[in-house]
Amino acid sequence: MANESNDVYKTRGQWAGHLGFILAATGSAIGLGNIWKFPYITGVYGGGAFVIVYLACVLLVGLPLMMAELMIGRRAQCNPVGAFQKLHRKGSLWQLTGWLGVVSGFLILSYYSVVAGWSMAYIFKALSGFSGSAEQIVGQFDILQNSAGTSFLWHSFFMLLCIGIVIGGIQKGIERWSRILMPSLFLILLALMFYGLFATDGGTAALSFLFKPDFSKLSAEGVLSALGHAFFTLSLGMGAMITYGSYMKKDRSILKDAITVSFLDTLIALMAGIAIFALVFQYGTEPNAGPGLIFATLPVLFAETGPWISVPFFILLSFAALTSGISLLEVVVSYFIDQRNWKRSTATLVLGGAIWFFGMLSAVAVWKVPVNILGENQGFFAFFDVLTTNYMLPLGGLLTCLFIAWRMKDKDRIGEFGSSGKLYSVLKFVLRFITPIALLMVLLHGLELLPFMDYGP
Numbered sequence: 001m002a003n004e005s006n007d008v009y010k011t012r013g014q015w016a017g018h019l020g021f022i023l024a025a026t027g028s029a030i031g032l033g034n035i036w037k038f039p040y041i042t043g044v045y046g047g048g049a050f051v052i053v054y055l056a057c058v059l060l061v062g063l064p065l066m067m068a069e070l071m072i073g074r075r076a077q078c079n080p081v082g083a084f085q086k087l088h089r090k091g092s093l094w095q096l097t098g099w100l101g102v103v104s105g106f107l108i109l110s111y112y113s114v115v116a117g118w119s120m121a122y123i124f125k126a127l128s129g130f131s132g133s134a135e136q137i138v139g140q141f142d143i144l145q146n147s148a149g150t151s152f153l154w155h156s157f158f159m160l161l162c163i164g165i166v167i168g169g170i171q172k173g174i175e176r177w178s179r180i181l182m183p184s185l186f187l188i189l190l191a192l193m194f195y196g197l198f199a200t201d202g203g204t205a206a207l208s209f210l211f212k213p214d215f216s217k218l219s220a221e222g223v224l225s226a227l228g229h230a231f232f233t234l235s236l237g238m239g240a241m242i243t244y245g246s247y248m249k250k251d252r253s254i255l256k257d258a259i260t261v262s263f264l265d266t267l268i269a270l271m272a273g274i275a276i277f278a279l280v281f282q283y284g285t286e287p288n289a290g291p292g293l294i295f296a297t298l299p300v301l302f303a304e305t306g307p308w309i310s311v312p313f314f315i316l317l318s319f320a321a322l323t324s325g326i327s328l329l330e331v332v333v334s335y336f337i338d339q340r341n342w343k344r345s346t347a348t349l350v351l352g353g354a355i356w357f358f359g360m361l362s363a364v365a366v367w368k369v370p371v372n373i374l375g376e377n378q379g380f381f382a383f384f385d386v387l388t389t390n391y392m393l394p395l396g397g398l399l400t401c402l403f404i405a406w407r408m409k410d411k412d413r414i415g416e417f418g419s420s421g422k423l424y425s426v427l428k429f430v431l432r433f434i435t436p437i438a439l440l441m442v443l444l445h446g447l448e449l450l451p452f453m454d455y456g457p
């Protein structure tokens with residue numbers, strides 16, 4: 001076994017320290033999804049009951065799928081496309097799942113980077129202080145969104161950071177930066193949460209909004225969103241965990257590490273929820289503002305709290321986005337390194353550059369998708385978001401799940417899981433039946449094909 005790892009180590013990058021994988025994988029998982037999306041969808045779907053359903057989804061869908069991806073990645077020791085070929089056979093159609101992941105990574109990063117750019121722009125807005133009437137502050141977000149030049153500039157800056165880190169490789173790039181960014185992120189969030197809990201009058205209201213379930217507020221729509229969000233937030237369905245798993249050492253327990261990563265991801269989302277809703281309730285604002293909660297509603301409240309709270313908040317958001325951005329880029333880059341034998345520097349520059357260029361479509365808000373496929377007159381930003389989150393990721397997750405549960409050899413699965421006992425049987429059962437059914441429902445819902453839902457005319 002030791003020899004096997006040493007051989008692999010010579011040819012392929014591997015996480016160095018004990019915590020290397022945990023920090024990098026939580027870095028991928030914790031992102032805009034936790035700090036921007038989770039609080040706003042919780043607000044929209046009514047709080048406590050949504051949170052409970054979300055927790056159940058992380059346990060039943062997220063965790064098993066994360067283990068599945070890590071097992072595939074570590075077994076195959078390569079990028080998602082190569083992994084499906086290696087574990088099945090060359091030319092196997094399963095490699096399309098890997099392809100779907102690489103393309104999803106490319107598309108997600110192209111618009112993710114635009115939002116990440118906004119959060120960096122907001123660090124500077126926060127530094128100079130939010131002032132003026134509520135309308136004026138909210139209006140700033142519209143101005144930023146619609147100013148193609150500024151959005152593109154910040155998007156470029158974010159992509160440059162991602163490229164700079166990924167080019168350094170697994171240990172000297174991704175792991176090193178995760179070691180710095182993740183603990184800083186945690187400390188900032190801890191401080192903001194304590195501020196929300198003890199220095200504002202909104203703390204108690206925030207806790208009861210998040211943790212006191214009122215099931216009458218829960219809709220079928222809410223349940224499906226919780227399901228969809230559970231695997232977006234854990235970076236599943238596109239091969240990010242296959243890729244990160246391929247750099248994992250053989251002696252790490254996939255079960256334990258996947259639990260740790262899912263737990264930390266959930267913890268951070270809940271902490272962000274507390275910090276944000278405490279402010280929202282302190283100033284008597286409605287929690288259901290939607291996507292503008294962070295960039296429009298919060299700045300109005302930050303005008304009261306001052307830069308001591310707002311600056312760290314947007315730094316937190318930017319750090320979270322950066323560690324996710326690098327994992328998206330790594331998936332694409334690792335394909336070109338493994339399958340096409342490109343040098344890391346070439347692959348990172350060329351693909352990072354291509355994503356940057358393609359991201360222009362999302363940065364320029366006035367450009368619309370020429371054909372109305374996923375909604376009328378949509379901008380590219382919304383189009384790529386819906387395309388990836390509602391269709392490509394659930395499909396990728398579903399195929400990955402079917403592959404590991406029905407196609408991968410028992411020997412390979414057990415080899416990675418580490419035992420064939422009761423827990424293994426439970427995992428196999430969940431991956432065979434529960435997770436695929438749940439993912440199929442998310443997918444059918446995205447296609448507006450679920451028989452018991454009312455999709456209107």
Ligand code: PHE
Nearest residue numbers: 029031032033034232233235
């Ligand atoms: N998990 C990240 C977030 O919560 C997004 C992401 C999705 C990153 C897929 C990598 C892969 O923001």
